[in-house]
Amino acid sequence: MTATAPTTLAPERIIPDSLSEKITDLHKASGIPTPLLRQTTRDGVATFWITPAALRPVLAGLKHAAPTTHMLFDLTAIDERGRRHRDEQPAASFTVVYHLMSLTTRADEARLKVALTGDSPVLPGISDLWASANWYEREIWDLFGIRFEGHPFLRRILTPPTWTGHPLRKDHHARATEMPPYSLTEDEEMRQQDAMRFDPSLWGMKRHSDHSDFMFLNLGPNHPSVHGVFRIILQLEGERIVDAVPDIGFHHRGAEKMGERQSWHSYIPYTDRVDYLGGVMNNFPYVMAVETLAGITVPPRAQMIRVMLAELFRIASHLVFYGTMAQDVGQLSPVFYMFTDRERVFGVIEAICGFRMHPAWFRIGGVAMDLPAGWEGLIRAFIDDLPRRLDEYDAMVMRNPIFKARTKGVGAYTTAEAVEWGVTGPGLRACGLSWDYRKQAPYACYGDLEFEIPTGNNGDCYDRIAVHIEEIRQSLRIIRQCIDNMPAGRVKADHPLTTPPPRARTMHDIETLIHHFLSVSWGPVIPPGEARACIEATKGLNSYFLISDGGTTSWRTRIRTPSFPHLQMIPLLSRGVLIADLIAIIGSIDFVMADVDR
Structure with missing residues (x-):
């Protein structure tokens, strides 16, 4: 068929x-x-x-x-x-x-x-x-x-x-305006409160010993170590974890539902807020999927600009992971140094895009605008300096005996277990599998760039951190190649379904002005079909599966994020460990709750 x-x-x-x-x-x-x-x-x-x-x-x-x-x-x-x-x-x-x-x-x-x-x-x-x-x-x-x-x-x-x-x-309904005004009766409030009562049996928990008393502890939903609004229900025997049940959904904002009500173009800023540490990395698979549906070929210069910006955001995200991971296990200084470097990345991104964390800078068919004057010197100064600082962080964190004791041999899983649970990205490579989507299914211009795939050996917390750090160095290598080999030419495809269309076509006559107005306000009419695009995002594989029914909005917007399956592994990794070890495990997973709940 x-x-x-x-x-x-x-x-x-x-x-x-x-x-x-x-x-x-x-x-x-x-x-x-x-x-x-x-x-x-x-x-x-x-x-x-x-x-x-x-x-x-x-x-x-x-x-x-x-x-x-x-x-x-x-x-x-x-x-x-x-x-x-x-x-x-x-x-x-x-x-x-x-x-x-x-x-x-x-x-x-x-x-x-x-x-x-x-x-x-x-x-x-x-x-x-x-x-x-x-x-x-x-x-x-x-x-x-x-x-x-x-x-x-x-x-x-x-x-x-x-x-x-x-x-x-x-x-x-897709909007609150489609519903009657909200009201909360006393009976409804009591029903809501009763639904929040915790019954261990309803969560699949059971007594594991006939002669032990168990304590149930809520870790979260507001706790510094869970990196967002996230709850883990712990069943404890002393300080040792007998069972753990993750409870998500506190951050759910209906990102997929919004993708089916917004126009193809106006949805781009919403994607930034999924992995909110990934910036334009979130735009990448979405616009690629739309371009596949519409048959749009992105110019080489735009492709390389996209890769360069994506790798800058990979560095920014990994620096947040590195600093907060060290903080989670008791080192308070590194996070301040690493956030300083992250601010330098944001300075470069702001100079190019005009925004820092959520620039929404990619467009259907290319990018919003060409690189500004002076961009090359700005980026070179950053990538020339960061390796020296990474060496200092290695001495401060990775070679610290206390940090090693807290992370080596903790939260380990095998390659088979990673595949079983849908783990991708640094968490998969830390098990020793040299598999990176940028290499296995090259997109944009990654097939023309040279970089290595960092791997670990033990699949534990320490290896997951080490892979992240080496990925920062490889991102610097990719960015340097983008600077040295940046092609000339257009930064947006000359295609009628790119949005917004090139400015030169907007003021020629009334027909082109009308076309521009409709494309911006309603969005392009994308031909019927189905397409998926996938990238190696900051935390693993991120993909958008889009269905067009021949209109100005998506019929189905599916966002596959890496953090969602990764958190599902917590019960496997936490049984039998101490609460303090669980904090290290959670930090090493590298997730944000918006990426989980969408």
């Missing part, structure tokens, strides 16, 4: 289509009479429609065929009701989408889609196959109302337990 034919299809993958071949073979072996249907998408990722009966046999076969390389990268849903452009796709009220990734030499990806009908659809759960599916299935139940049979703890995860409805359904 094929979706609406795109104007241009993404080029074929460089690697053999091995993951899709395995899916095809496993479907045949399952004996399901319904044929396996293939859909053509704009991004070139192999996409198959599969029946609910064939879902578990196929996924179980994939998992058992290569448990250490096949990752459940993402799991989400689509409300298909009212969508117009679904040519040759199976009839469905809702679609559940499984995005799989094989961590082979190069990135090998595939999608499985399951069509569901009715207002209360049900699907077999797979949290027993991939541990990371647990939170994803809860998210789908919470936001779409799709129930997963066999799930051990299917309750809301991003919205309060008293929430009414499922927010990502199309019939759910």
